Amino acid sequence: MDLIKDFFLEAFPNPERTDCPTEEILRFLAEGRLPPGHSALLHIASCSECFREYRSFCFELQDEQDQASARSAAADAKTADAMNWSKLASALESNNGGVTGIEHILEWITAYRHRYSR
Amino acid sequence: MKRQQLHLVDENNDPVSPAIQSAVEAAHYWAVREFPRVDPVLLANWAERLAKNMANKDLQGSVRRYAHTAMHETVRRWLKTKRASELAVGLDRELESIAGMQEGLHGKVDRAILFEQLKSRLRGRDRSILMLLQSDATPAEVAMTLGMKYEAATKAIQRVRARVAQCLQAAKPESQTTTDESKEVAKEWT
Numbered sequence: 001m002d003l004i005k006d007f008f009l010e011a012f013p014n015p016e017r018t019d020c021p022t023e024e025i026l027r028f029l030a031e032g033r034l035p036p037g038h039s040a041l042l043h044i045a046s047c048s049e050c051f052r053e054y055r056s057f058c059f060e061l062q063d064e065q066d067q068a069s070a071r072s073a074a075a076d077a078k079t080a081d082a083m084n085w086s087k088l089a090s091a092l093e094s095n096n097g098g099v100t101g102i103e104h105i106l107e108w109i110t111a112y113r114h115r116y117s118r
Numbered sequence: 119m120k121r122q123q124l125h126l127v128d129e130n131n132d133p134v135s136p137a138i139q140s141a142v143e144a145a146h147y148w149a150v151r152e153f154p155r156v157d158p159v160l161l162a163n164w165a166e167r168l169a170k171n172m173a174n175k176d177l178q179g180s181v182r183r184y185a186h187t188a189m190h191e192t193v194r195r196w197l198k199t200k201r202a203s204e205l206a207v208g209l210d211r212e213l214e215s216i217a218g219m220q221e222g223l224h225g226k227v228d229r230a231i232l233f234e235q236l237k238s239r240l241r242g243r244d245r246s247i248l249m250l251l252q253s254d255a256t257p258a259e260v261a262m263t264l265g266m267k268y269e270a271a272t273k274a275i276q277r278v279r280a281r282v283a284q285c286l287q288a289a290k291p292e293s294q295t296t297t298d299e300s301k302e303v304a305k306e307w308t
Contacts, residue, residue, distance in 0.1 A: 003232075004252045009152075009190075010178075011233040023180060036265030045245035052186055056148035058253070063121070063147070 012048045019043065020050050032077035078113060121147060122158060124165050128173035135173070137181050142169045145185035149193055154191060164192045235285035240278065247271075247278045 014020065021029075021040045029040050044050040125133045126142055146165035150158060168188050176183055233279070240248060242263065249262050261271035 003229075004248060005152075006229075006235050006253070007236055007251055010194075015187075017183075023182060036263060039186055041246050042242060045242075045249045049183075049187065051249070052148070052152075052190060054181065055152065056144060056186060056191065059148055059151045060144065 008045065008051045009048050012046050012051070014047045014049050019047060020047060023053065026050060026054050027057045028062050030054055121136075122150070124162060124169070126169040127164060128170060134169045135165060138169055138172045140187075141181040141185035142172065144182055145189040145276065148186060149189050153193055153197075156196070159197070161193075162178075164189065165238065168192070174308055235288050239281045239285055243274070244278050248275055248282065251275065251278070 021043060025040050026044070028034050029044070030039065034040060035061070039049075044054045121143075124146060128134055134142070142165050146161060148163050149156070149165075153161070168185060171188075172181065172185065172265045186251050200209070236248075246264060247260055250263060255263065257272045257275055258268060260266070260275060260287060264271065266274070
């Protein structure tokens with residue numbers, strides 16, 4: 001598909017930026033926030049400069065999403081690690097210990113499943 | 119993908135303005151992702167040089183757009199001089215084999231012919247569909263993005279693929295014979 005990508009990057013030069021949408025619109029397009037069939041989508045398929053900027057926004061968005069999912073995975077791991085045997089023991093010693101302790105174990109298992117299912 | 123740290127300073131070794139920094143970093147990141155076969159050290163050097171140049175200029179309009187255009191121009195110039203001798207940058211092996219493209223002058227001519235063919239045969243919505251297919255969109259995603267019915271989108275995708283396959287065949291030099299492998303791949307596009 002590199003050849004097709006090169007086609008869009010090279011075949012429609014528009015150095016004067018005639019009829020180009022704003023950068024904000026291109027960002028919205030990359031984020032999927034524009035209504036279906038928006039004219040900007042037709043435009044970027046016929047303007048190499050806008051296609052390039054659209055892809056740049058897409059890459060940035062992907063990067064942000066990757067970072068967010070990495071942060072979320074780290075937070076999950078922290079939550080799972082926070083459940084330790086001393087907490088469980090103190091929960092079992094409390095009034096509703098039996099029920100709370102089992103709930104903690106279930107939460108712990110769920111967190112670990114979530115963590116290692118990726 | 120981890121972002122590379124850039125040393126963006128002006129001629130006096132002072133840090134460039136935040137606007138230039140952000141624009142150059144964005145253009146550099148785009149180039150790294152878009153041209154993975156170009157040496158990242160070269161891309162970083164070009165980005166740092168670009169920041170220095172931009173700091174000297176009184177830029178009108180969007181600095182981000184300027185940075186992307188300048189970065190792309192530099193990469194394009196470099197690819198033009200290096201493509202024939204060192205790298206097959208940007209040419210997908212699969213499509214290359216269908217079109218029977220070659221490196222060097224013939225390769226450039228084939229490429230230009232192919233791009234002209236694609237331009238004349240694909241118009242408006244068809245180009246948008248090809249663009250979406252290029253980014254691995256499914257028929258359902260194409261339908262949703264373009265506000266079409268699913269059935270209409272699948273038909274339109276078939277039409278685009280058929281036209282691309284015709285263009286690839288047409289761009290192939292007459293002297294070349296079609297191998298079994300390229301026939302197989304061409305079938306996939308029809």
